[in-house]
Amino acid sequence: MQISSRLTIAIHILACIETFKGEHKVTSDFLAGSVNVNSVVIRRLLSRLKAAGIVDVTRGTGGAEIIRPLDKITMLDIYHAVDCVESGELFHFHENPNQKCPVGRNIHTVLDDKLDRVQQAMENEMKRITMADLIAETKSLIHNQT
Amino acid sequence: MQISSRLTIAIHILACIETFKGEHKVTSDFLAGSVNVNSVVIRRLLSRLKAAGIVDVTRGTGGAEIIRPLDKITMLDIYHAVDCVESGELFHFHENPNQKCPVGRNIHTVLDDKLDRVQQAMENEMKRITMADLIAETKSLIHNQT
């Protein structure tokens, strides 16, 4: 299966908050309009980003803001914040290989560190991408369109 | 979401075929017993591995064998063969960002090549792992247990 769109939506959310700060109050309704999903989906993601210390959301009056320096927010941070894969394991291992079979007994041992290497490769690349990069590029694109 | 256990099951299947060749006829029922899943699941995976030119399955009399040199079967080959992610895209992008919003209009452009870099990093690491490695390690573990 694919990695949940929660990741791309969360990045979209952060890009919006940064782009429109000062201009509009960035509420979950406003964000829902840009992303084109239900506002509850937005609020659920904002709540996870808040728990991760990336954004702050003000109750009552409304509006979200980013509270961590953009170059200190990596794609990996967001990926972890929105919990795209259960228990941090990218690969789903079949649960009950037959322990009486010599292969079934050892398949976990053989595969675990290999799968971990693959996951690490992916996460390392995610670490290299920051919201500062993404927002700089977004702003530059927007600038060239106006 | 996690990547389907089809990958780890397929690897388990290949390890079994190689380990037991000559000793037993490796049927889908035999494999189902080692992996501990329904034999139809095994047959479906074998059929994909066959389509990818990795194994051959003999109808009627039964039994599967590996027809590609083990060091030419990478984890990426298997991953692709069993189609763990739809249309080869690891990340699911939210479908309809609002084109009237400057961020919604550009988010795809900004993210696509970054997501691709991450996917490439993962696939490159998968390319480095071959069935030859996995089977050598499995056999060595089995040997030390007897």
Next chain:
DNA sequence: GTATGTTGTAACTTTTTTGATTACAACTGC
């Protein structure tokens, strides 16, 4: 202190995907 607009969250539904299961036609070799 009430009205307004918003967040946080629970509950329920729909959709999608996986994997389990049953069933059976097609095939091979004895």
Next chain:
DNA sequence: GCAGTTGTAATCAAAAAAGTTACAACATAC
């Protein structure tokens, strides 16, 4: 023809994601 097996379709159940409705908690303005 018989036994054992593969290939595949059809159906089902379980899990997860996302959509939706609903509403209490909250902050601010008046």
